[in-house]
Amino acid sequence: MSDLTHSTAAPDSATIAGDLLQMAEVVVPPPPSWRPQTIGWPVAGAIVLVLLAFAAWRWWRQYRANRYRREALAELSRLRAGLSASPEVRAQALDAMAELLKRTALAAWPRAQVASMAGAEWAQFLQAHAGKAGAAVPVLATLVNDAQYRDAATLAQWPDSQVTATAEACQQWIACHHVPV
Numbered sequence: 040m041s042d043l044t045h046s047t048a049a050p051d052s053a054t055i056a057g058d059l060l061q062m063a064e065v066v067v068p069p070p071p072s073w074r075p076q077t078i079g080w081p082v083a084g085a086i087v088l089v090l091l092a093f094a095a096w097r098w099w100r101q102y103r104a105n106r107y108r109r110e111a112l113a114e115l116s117r118l119r120a121g122l123s124a125s126p127e128v129r130a131q132a133l134d135a136m137a138e139l140l141k142r143t144a145l146a147a148w149p150r151a152q153v154a155s156m157a158g159a160e161w162a163q164f165l166q167a168h169a170g171k172a173g174a175a176v177p178v179l180a181t182l183v184n185d186a187q188y189r190d191a192a193t194l195a196q197w198p199d200s201q202v203t204a205t206a207e208a209c210q211q212w213i214a215c216h217h218v219p220v
Contacts, residue, residue, distance in 0.1 A: 107146035111213045114139055119206050126195035129202060133194045136209050137186035140165070140179065147218045157187060170217030175208035182209075 075081060121132035144153045156164055162180035169176050182205050185193055
């Protein structure tokens with residue numbers, strides 16, 4: 040084998056500087072482009088943007104169309120505060136709930152269809168358009184009949200459980216009723 044000899048002499052700075060001058064710069068390739076190379080990606084991106092714009096438009100349209108629900112639920116929460124007060128205030132709040140149901144329906148359906156309804160016909164309308172709140176309608180039918188055909192003294196005598204159930208039923212119907220398009 041050959042013997043490798045290692046020089047112990049320190050290289051001089053002139054040699055190092057000359058060697059550095061002879062070295063070439065490291066050539067770095069350009070970074071890869073992030074731009075798609077085929078037409079399919081821009082087309083897919085455009086389709087996704089159009090679908091997102093359409094979904095946003097539909098959401099905004101539905102949000103605006105359901106404004107009456109949000110307002111009715113806010114008013115109902117104000118009325119619920121009066122349910123724990125005196126019997127007279129409770130009767131007024133229950134009567135206002137029956138009125139709120141009618142006003143909510145008037146906001147969603149044509150006035151000619153809803154305004155003249157009363158009693159059993161109004162309860163049937165509530166049932167027909169209850170949507171997911173179908174179980175709440177019998178409680179609402181009691182409210183509608185008592186608020187329309189009896190005096191405030193009858194509403195003032197309702198037990199707390201019936202009053203709470205009625206408020207929950209109103210909230211369910213307002214939030215879940217179905218309006219045909």
